[in-house]
Amino acid sequence: MNSKEFSLLIEAQRKDMPDMSYMECILHYCEKNNIEPETVGKLISKALKEKISIECQKLNLLEKTAVLPI
16 A cells, blocks of 8 residues: 555545544554554655644644745
């Protein structure tokens, strides 16, 4: 499995379960497939990392970064 395939699986799972965060979707996928969460780190794409980062900032788990208006 490559990074793109993994991201698509997580995005599909997120769409099916919108009440779960991206991090929860990744952990749920790992649990369901008997995979250690540490091993999927290399499969997380840059776009997925950005989405996780935004969720963590909203939950005050990460420092907020300045975002330029579009």
